[in-house]
Amino acid sequence: MMSKKVLVAYATKAGATAGIAEAIGDELRSHGQTVDVLDVARVNDITSYDAVVLGSALYLRRWRREAVRFLSHNVDELRKRQVWLFHSGPVGPDVDQDQAMPAAVRRLAHEIGATPAVTFAGRLEPETATGFLARRLATGSLSGDFRDWAKVRAWAADIGAAIQATQRSTWHRPNQPADYYLG
Numbered sequence: 001m002m003s004k005k006v007l008v009a010y011a012t013k014a015g016a017t018a019g020i021a022e023a024i025g026d027e028l029r030s031h032g033q034t035v036d037v038l039d040v041a042r043v044n045d046i047t048s049y050d051a052v053v054l055g056s057a058l059y060l061r062r063w064r065r066e067a068v069r070f071l072s073h074n075v076d077e078l079r080k081r082q083v084w085l086f087h088s089g090p091v092g093p094d095v096d097q098d099q100a101m102p103a104a105v106r107r108l109a110h111e112i113g114a115t116p117a118v119t120f121a122g123r124l125e126p127e128t129a130t131g132f133l134a135r136r137l138a139t140g141s142l143s144g145d146f147r148d149w150a151k152v153r154a155w156a157a158d159i160g161a162a163i164q165a166t167q168r169s170t171w172h173r174p175n176q177p178a179d180y181y182l183g
């Protein structure tokens with residue numbers, strides 16, 4: 001059986017979200033998928049992928065702009081694919097709090113037909129923090145690497161299983177054009 005090609009794209013400022021994306025990629029590969037893990041700013045064309053996982057770091061309750069731009073520029077192609085979203089954010093006392101999708105991301109996710117973004121805890125450390133505010137926050141109670149690798153891998157394993165399930169049957173999105181069925 002042909003393995004499906006999966007894009008795991010991430011938007012990061014200080015690298016924590018890239019690490020989560022790599023872990024998702026490793027897990028999917030262990031499920032037999034062919035995976036590219038890429039900075040979303042470097043992705044131009046998604047037509048060669050069967051499924052897309054997109055994650056962004058959260059800053060001041062927003063996604064990074066390159067992730068939002070990717071969604072808005074690829075709505076039509078994403079609608080035809082299986083898409084999963086995540087964001088990486090909470091640190092310190094908020095570590096277990098699911099974060100709301102920013103309004104613009106929620107609208108785009110709805111257009112694409114993707115389920116809401118899952119929240120993964122993040123990392124904020126003096127060694128990797130960039131910018132005055134980040135460096136200041138990184139020395140207080142928010143400081144640390146809170147990424148939950150077991151949670152990340154379990155989520156990716158579910159995605160791997162879902163992609164495998166659609167390899168056995170034909171994957172039809174509801175918005176598949178009608179001429180697809182005509183000879």
Ligand SMILES: Cc1cc2nc3c(=O)[nH]c(=O)nc-3n(C[C@H](O)[C@H](O)[C@H](O)COP(=O)(O)O)c2cc1C
Pocket residue numbers: 011012013014015016017018057058059060061062088089090091099121122123124133134135137
């Ligand atoms: C200035 C600043 C603002 C942040 N705002 C949020 C936020 O609104 N929500 C959240 O969950 N995390 C927030 N965080 C935490 C980061 O999202 C977290 O450290 C994340 O894992 C960083 O990802 P990155 O290393 O990929 O950039 C903020 C961090 C900084 C430094």
